[in-house]
Amino acid sequence: MIAAHLPILQVVVPLIAAPLSVFCRRGSTAWALTFGVSIAALAISMALLGQVLDRGTLSYELGDWAAPWGIEYRVDAANALVLLIISGISTVVLPYARVSIAHEIEPHNQTLFYTCYLLCLTGLLGMVITGDAFNAFVFLEISSLSTYVLVAMGAKRDRRALTAAYTYLVMGTIGATFFVIGVGLLYMMTGTLNMADLAERIPAIGANRTLVVAFAFIVTGLGLKLALFPMHLWLPNAYAFAPSAVTVFLAATATKAAVYLLLRFLFTIFGTTFPTFEPTLTYLLLPLAVIAMFAASTVAIFQVDIKRMLAYSSIAQLGYMVLGMSFATVTGLTSTILHLFNHALMKGALFMALGAVVMRFGDATIDTMRGLGRVMPWTMAAFVAGGLSLIGMPLTVGFISKWYLVAAALESGLWPIAVLVVASSLLAVIYIWRVVEAAYFDDPPEGVTAGEAPPALLIPTWTLIGANIYFGIDASLTTRVAGEAARVLLGTAS
Amino acid sequence: MTALVTDAVSWAFLASGSFLVVVGALGLIRMPDFYTRLHAAGITDTLGADLILMGLMVQAGFSLVTVKLLLIGAFLFFTSPTSTHAIANAALTAGLNPRIADGAGAGTDSAAPEGDGK
Amino acid sequence: MSIAAVIDISLLVFLGLTAFAILKLRALFAVVMLSSVFSLVSAALLVHLDAVDVAFTEAAVGAGISTVLMLATLALTSRREKAPTRSQALPLIVVFLTGLALVYGTLDMPRFGDPQAPIQVHVAPKYIADTQSEIGIPNIVTAVLASYRGFDTLGEVTVIFTAGIGVLLLLAGFIREPEGLRVQTMDHHLVLRVVTKMLIGPIMLFALYVQFHGDFGPGGGFQAGLIFASAFIIYALVFGLENARKAVPGRAVRLLVACGVLLYGGVGFVSFLFGKNYLNYSVLGVDQVAGQHLGILLVEFGVGLTVAAVMVSTFYAFAGQNQPISDEDW
Amino acid sequence: MGVDDILGLFNYWMVIVLMMIGLYTVVSRGNLVKKIVGLNIFQTSVFLLYISMGKVTGGTAPILTGKPEVYSNPLPHVLILTAIVVGVATTALGLALVVRIKNAYDTIEEDEIQAADDEKEFGDAAAAEDGRR
Incomplete structure (x- = not known):
């Protein structure tokens, strides 16, 4: 019986847990609740992925109102995987957060911090799972509003977290409002908000200027949310000054959910036959992605703050994702x-790994990294392993991604793009090398004694490193699901 | 016939009410200092709004709408003078002197709120 | 040109002038008051466009709670905007192009008021035709809001809950202990105190009317919550934050915020027991209409509770800041 | 394009002008409170766009009266009710952030905040430079 309700439980369990956590008197109780919920969400998303791979697309009608009139949840391989990423990362981050948040946030704020975290999780899961365009906006805003607050919580360490959160709020709201304008125009021309229904009705309308503008506004709005170059200006500071656990969670999930929504709108709703689909991908997204890869990586090389360096690297990596989708294969x-x-x-x-450094030294500038290879050997080893994955070394997941990206470029006959992908990886080598050089070839400043991060931080870090290597060696599961998701999005699923 | 009479009566109320509102607005712009402006705004609030409400009540006849309009009227009757009083009191507490004759208190006039309807 | 078009156009022109004045003025108190005017005029326009529920909400939010929060912020920050120093050319070009794109998009739109527009023939007609038989309440907006698209509204409650928690997280660290509060009670305003005491009762009564009359006319939990909160905020302004806190302590407000969301979410779970999907209220009563009716009543109450509590706690957070909100600032 | 088209689209054009005034206020002004006011205008104008499309000529508010009548489309109303709530939530959070920024920087002008941050950044860099020597 419960199996039939899994799609809604995926979202409602964290949603209900959020107000429940307000009743917790102590931060540790709220943490335990959040962690339990996160594990439940992970279990649900795994079950959902299993169901989807067995039986194909799942549909769940809220309130038993039939689809275009009520709100529908629709799970296929594409969003089932994204749900798994979000709940999985959340489950790994939380044990890490218990120690790092206790260190970074005032005690009286900790309970509400976890409430906010749960709301962020709810919002991200909700915007990914839904099959209704307006419902996606509502949950997008839940995740955004809670994210602004989570970022601002870094103000205890550095007041710039406040301005970063404010900028993020203004840019994010503009992006969301653009998205709403686009959805409104779509609704105006079709009379429906259900994604599947939209996908049927849009091709029937044919060439229409209102739909073209709706397309432009949705792409721009989501582009702002996913920090597509040149609309990325909010991201570096938001990531750099947020509390460490928040940075980890956001960097690994928030922009991903926005990328997913963009995929959904581009491929499922508008579809490859939409008049502006081809030109937008070829003449807008592809060049922007390539510029993002190079510009953001170059800026990353000159960053003093390593957290900010990785934030710029994220913008470059988002470039790879957008590049992949721009081939439309x-x-x-x-x-x-x-x-x-x-x-x-x-x-x-x-x-x-950086969060562990910040916890020990209060910041993570290139200067702090000097000699850390000897001071915090396990932390820095994790950093190096992650860095190698980022560069795209074989036996790591980074290699698998790059391999498929280059293959896709060659398959589309765009060999210069394939060369550019490889060339941009060299920039990643440079900025990772700067840190490695400082950590292993410089001496630690005097008075700094060797002291490793607590295991509560190291174990989650190494869990992720383990996943990096495991899925880098045995990529059969991930490539199978990703391939299935790609076929679903292109409408060529078996 | 009765329809004509009610229409005429309600329009008379509406027109005079609107006239007073316009006068109040003009006064707000043209009066020399904060307190006299407040005085002009008071006209809009009390008599102008009440007359318009009366006109609407005549239009609505004996119905639930009239009861609601009466309640709105009662609410305005209490709140408008109170808020005017509170604003004037706050201005006085803040040290804004009324301009009684030329020169006296003119120095503080510039401190009047800028939102003077320009 | 019909009367309707004249009203429509003049209200829009008035909105345009207000917006332009907001852009140009640098006295922030005037800007905030004008933004309140903007909301009120757009509420009038919304009534004219038949969206009475929306107009009610816009008036309560834009001209009410937003204005109060902005004034509180100004009292804590500064009252004048400095002259812009950077070049305005790029923003102007970007905005101009965006506007141009939108105007281009209007060319293929159905004309204003067209009864044959796609949105008038797909999806919406069912709501108009079936609300009476499926939900059994006259206000179609409430029916769609609380039942057909009830999950959106659960999301909406969650959004307001998020804002409430967020404001607490941001400002709570800076709330002074009650004995340290210097928010002045308006002791010398005898008139104000008497009138406020007289009005608080009727305002709360009106909030309850709006709450439970939402099935039949414009109104519902959200508007009712705002009105209820405003009664409370008036009390706090006139009699002092300390007294308001005595009546309803901050922690109680915080728990009430959570209770509203729990009520809404909990009602949704009941349908599981009967093997139905989440938020299917039909199982709550003897037949579908009775169940829907009860369900809508309950979730609207949850909405009202959360909204009222969030507004009060947000007001506490702003008013409890270390700079007092004194007479002079109002 | 005839008179009918202009009359039929004028409403939307005016709403677009309002939206753009709001957006321009957000992107061009440096005062943090003014930006929030701009966001409000931008969002309120989008609400007007939605409600305009639901209007049916000769229609009434979608509250059933029992008589056969033409009703305006209730769905945009529902969506905008939700959007208004999202708007006020954003406003409240934004203003709370402004209050915190004022506490931390003692100004709510973007330029001055930027200047303060730059000073701190370069101050830090200079201090680090000293430390290395």
């Missing part, structure tokens, strides 16, 4: 979806 989309998963693993691990 099964291989291209497979590479995008693979990279969604893989990037969550590698950035999660890297930000976790």
Whole structure:
């Protein structure tokens, strides 16, 4: 009986847990509740993925109102995988957060911090699972509003967290409002908000200027949310000044959910036959993705704050994802979806390692990193492993992503793009090398004694590193699901 | 016939009410200092709004709408003078002196709120 | 040109002038008051466009609670905007192009008021035709809001809950202990105190009317919550935050915020027991209409509870800041 | 394009002008409170766009009267009720952030905040430079 209700439980369990956590008097109780809920969400998303791979698309009608009139939840391989990424990362981050949040947030705020975290989780899961365009907006806003607060919580360490959160709030709200305008125009021309229904009705209308503008506004709005170059300006500071656990969670999930929504709107709702689909992908998204890869990586090289360096690297990595989708082929989309998963693993691990450094030294500038290879050997080893994955070394997940991306570029006959992908990886080598050089070839400043991060931080970090290596060696599961998701999105699923 | 009479009566109320509102607005712009402006705004609040409400009540006849309009009227009757009083009191507490004759208190006039309807 | 078009156009022109004045003015108190005017005029326009529920909410939110929060912020920050120093050319170009794109998009739109527009023939007609038989309440907006698209509304409650928690997290660390509060009670305003005491009762009564009359006319939990909260905020303004806290302590408000969301979410779970999908209220009563009716009543109450509690706790958080909100600032 | 088209689209054009004034206020002004006011105008205008499309000429508010009548579309109303709530939630959070920023920086002007941050950043860099020597 419960199996039939899994799609709604995926969202409602964290949603109900959020107000429940307000009743907790102590931060540790709230943490335990959050962790339990996160594990439940992970179990549900695994079960959902299993069901989807067995039986194909699942549909759940809320309130038993039939689809275009009521709100429908629709799970297929594409969003089942994203749900798994979100709940999985959340489950790994929480044990890490228990120690790092206790260190970074005032005690009287800890209970509500976990409430906010649960709301963020709810919002991300809700915007991914839904089959209704307006419902996606509502949950997008739940996740955004809670994210602004979570980022601002970094103000105890650095007041710039406040301005970062404010900028994020303004840019995010503009993005969401653009999205709403686009959805409104779609609704105006079709009379429906249900994604499946929209997908049927849009091709029937044919060439229409209102729909073209709706398309433009949705792409721009989601582009702002996923920090598509040149709309990325909110991201570096937000990631750099947020509390460490929040940075890990956001970097691994928030932009991913926005990428998923963009995929859903581009491929499922508008579809490859939409008049502006081809030109937008070829002449807008592809060049922007390539510029993002190079510009953001170059800026990353010159960052003093390593957290901010990784934030710029994230913008470059989002470039890879957008590049994959701009080919509009099964291989291209497979590479995008693979990279969604893989990037969550590698950035999660890297930000976790940095978080351990921040916890010990109060910041993570290139200067702090000097000699850390000897001071915090396990933490820095994790950083190096994550860095290698980011660069795309064989036997790591980064290699798998790059491999598929290059293959997709070659398959579309765009060999210069394939060369550019490889060339941009060299930039990643440079900025990772700067840290490695400082950590292993410089001496630690005087007075700094060797002291490893507590195991509560190291174990989650190494769990993610383990996943980086495991899925880098045996990629059969991830590539199978990603391939299936790509076929679902392109409408060529068996 | 009765329809004509009610229409005429209600329009008379509405027109005079609207006239007073316009006068109040003009006063708000043209009066020399904060307190006299407040005085002009008071006209809009009390008599102008009440007359318009009366006109609407005549239009509505004996119905639930009239009861609601009466309640709105009662609410305005209490709140408008109170808020005017509170604003004037706050201005006085803040040290804004009324301009009684030329020169006296003119120095503080510039401190009047900028939202003077320009 | 019909009367309706004249009203429509003049209200829109008035909105345009207000918006332009907001852009140009640098006295922030005037800007905030004008934004309140903007909301009120757009509420009038919304009534004219038949969206009475929306107009009610916009008036309560835009001209009410947003204005109060903005004034509180100004009292705590500054009252004048400095002259812009950077170049305005790029924003102007970007905004101009965006506007141009939108105007281009209007060319293929159905004309204003067209009864044959796609949105008038697909999906919505069912709501109008079947609300009476399936839900059994006259206000179609409430029926769609609380039942057909009830999950959106659960999301909406969650959004307001998020905002409430967020404001607490951001400002709670800075709330002074009650004995340290210097929010002045308006002791010398005898008139104000008497009138406030007289009005609080009727305002709360009106909130209850709006809450439970939402099935039949414009209104519902959200508007009722705002009105209820405003009665409380008036009390706090006139009699002092300390007294308001005595009446309803901060922690109680916080728990009430959570209770509303729990009520809404909990009602949704009941349908599981009967093997139905989440948020199917039909199982709550002897037949579908009775069940839907009860369900809508319950979830609307949850909405009202959360909204009222969030507004009060947000007001506490702003008013409890270390700079007092004094007479002079109002 | 005839007079009918202009009359039929004028409403939307005016709403677009309002939206753009709001958006321009957000992107061009440096005062943090003014930006929030701009966001409010932007969002309120989008609400007007939605409600405009639901209007049916000669229709009434979608509250059943029992008589056969033409009703305006209730669905945009429902969506916008939700959107208004999202708007006020954003406003409340934004203003709370402004209050915190004022506490931390003692200003709510973007330029001055930027200047303060730059000073701190370069100050830090200079201090680090000293430390290395």
